[in-house]
Every structure is written in C-alpha cells, then in structure tokens.
Amino acid sequence: MKTLLVGAGALGCFFASMIKRANGEITIYDINQDKVDIINNVGITIHKKSGDTIVVPVPAISNIEDAPKIDLIMLLVKSYQTERAARDLALIDNGSFKVLTLQNGLGNTDELIKYLNKQRVFSGITYQGAYETAPATINHTGNGLTTIAPVDQKMLQIAMDQARYLSNCNIPCGATTDLDAISWKKLIVNSTINPLSAIHGLKNGQLPKNAEAVRDMVALVVEGVTVAQKIGIPLSYGETWAEVLDTCRDTAENRSSMLIDIDKGRPTEIEAINGSIVRIGEANGIDTPTNVRMIRRVISLHRNNFFN
Numbered sequence: 001m002k003t004l005l006v007g008a009g010a011l012g013c014f015f016a017s018m019i020k021r022a023n024g025e026i027t028i029y030d031i032n033q034d035k036v037d038i039i040n041n042v043g044i045t046i047h048k049k050s051g052d053t054i055v056v057p058v059p060a061i062s063n064i065e066d067a068p069k070i071d072l073i074m075l076l077v078k079s080y081q082t083e084r085a086a087r088d089l090a091l092i093d094n095g096s097f098k099v100l101t102l103q104n105g106l107g108n109t110d111e112l113i114k115y116l117n118k119q120r121v122f123s124g125i126t127y128q129g130a131y132e133t134a135p136a137t138i139n140h141t142g143n144g145l146t147t148i149a150p151v152d153q154k155m156l157q158i159a160m161d162q163a164r165y166l167s168n169c170n171i172p173c174g175a176t177t178d179l180d181a182i183s184w185k186k187l188i189v190n191s192t193i194n195p196l197s198a199i200h201g202l203k204n205g206q207l208p209k210n211a212e213a214v215r216d217m218v219a220l221v222v223e224g225v226t227v228a229q230k231i232g233i234p235l236s237y238g239e240t241w242a243e244v245l246d247t248c249r250d251t252a253e254n255r256s257s258m259l260i261d262i263d264k265g266r267p268t269e270i271e272a273i274n275g276s277i278v279r280i281g282e283a284n285g286i287d288t289p290t291n292v293r294m295i296r297r298v299i300s301l302h303r304n305n306f307f308n
Helices: 010-021 033-042 079-089 108-112 153-167 180-200 204-209 211-230 237-250 257-263 270-283 289-307
Strands: 003-006 026-029 044-047 053-056 072-075 098-101 121-134 137-150 173-175
Touching: 003 010, 003 079, 010 026, 010 044, 010 053, 010 121, 010 137, 072 079, 079 108, 079 270, 098 108, 098 153, 108 121, 121 153, 121 180, 121 237, 121 257, 137 153, 137 237, 153 173, 180 204, 180 211, 180 237, 180 257, 180 270, 180 289, 204 211, 204 237, 211 237, 211 270, 211 289, 257 289, 270 289
Parallel strands: 003 026, 003 072, 044 137, 072 098, 098 121, 137 173
Antiparallel strands: 044 053, 121 137
C-alpha cells in the first residue's frame, strides 16, 4: 500500500518509520522545509522505551505536487491545520486514494469531507505515545492500540485492510464501524492530560501525584462524560477515570503535545479538544466550567510565551 503521511510531528515520524521498517512504500509531506531537509539528509531518529535508538531513512517532500502515486494518506497534522491539509490533498491528481485521520479532537472528518468524497475518508484513534525532542527526533513512550472506522459504514472492508496493513508494520490496529465511544473516551483523556500538563509543566506520569491537578482531572472527567452521555455516548465515569490514570501510567515520561507547544510558543489544540466539549455541552444545556477554565489558562500561557 503506497502511503503519504501528512505531518512530520512525533506521531507522524513514528508511523512513517514503522511503515518504512516493514518495507512499506512511505513518503512524508510537511510544509516545514527545514524539517523535510533533516529527514531527507539524516532520517528519523527514534529513542525506544527499551533504551535502543534507531535511525530510519524516509523520503520527505514539502510540495504536495511532488507526491507520488498513492493508495493511502495518513493525516497527523494539528487539528487547526486540517482545512489547509484537506485543500492540499484535493490537489493531488489521484482519484483513488483514501484518507485516514489520526488527529486529536472532534471535527477533523467534517473538514475533510468538505473537499473529499466521504467514501474516501476514514477516522482513527491511536494510543501510540511519542514526543518530539528535536526535529525528526522522537521518544516513543507507548505502544497502544490504533482503531479505524470508515465515515461511510459500507467501506468497513477498506478500514479492515488499513488495520491489517498497519498491524503488519508492528502497529497494533483494529477496525470498527462505530468509533463514537472510543473517540469520546480519547477526547476526554486528552482534555484531562494535555491542558493540565501544560499548565503545571508536568510530564504525564506526574499529574496523578499533584493534588491540585488531580482535583481538576476528576472534574474534567465528570464534565466530559456528562456531555457524552447527554448525546447518547455510553461512557461511564469510573471506566473513563481509569483510562485517564492508565494513560498517565503508560506514557509517564511523555511531555504532552500541548506542553511542548506552550514551551515553544506555538498554537495549541485546546479549542479542538476542550473546546469541543464546551461547545457540545452548551448546545445541550450542560455547563463545563472546568473545561472553560482550562481553555482560558492555556490561551493565556500561549499568549505570554508567544510575546516573551
């Protein structure tokens, strides 16, 4: 399966390197020319949990018109970059490719189907853990499950083919026709860990040891599950809280993407993550004050770091 991976961040580099190591045909597309040059000249460096370090050569491009013929596009850019990416993908002269988004937050598939037929779009949730220590250099911290679902349920067989392809690349993966509960659980996990790690400057594994963070973690889980239940997503408070703690443990050494973005003065995905819960809560008459406070705190941190 000829693959184009869009976005050379931590997870993008991880997926691309795993596909390449399994002898897959993979190209990375990223608009950051400096990062593309590093990948082409040096390769992708992965520091594994075992302590081993590997360097994987992967071809990279910064101009979408240079993309080779492809079967699958994997989208791993920030959620606020989805629309631009979708417009870029619509320019590719290959009407048969499928697009799999493994991004954070809700609404990414909605952006994609504005530009692409919904039968070509697939949504996924991944519990792979990785963070970037330098351009094209990552620490891989968790080997969790990736789950794929088609936007059009008639395309389940294609989703199963994609899952088999990734599994053959040593990326645990499955397929389903109903991603809602999984998506919401991951959304709530992200809405709990990401902003609090950024606000307190803590690695994921340190959050449950911080009393102030734990109070907010519990409140965020309660708000997220309450909103999810209101719209018919069958989540439980206890199981979702356990998922948050498990994720903190499994990715204990992770510096979350939101913490890294704050440190570097970059925009964050707070509006796509916590903002989604706030907006859906408002539409259904549910207050989410802790999520609102997280958004304000993270935006304030970004503003301060950007201007300082």
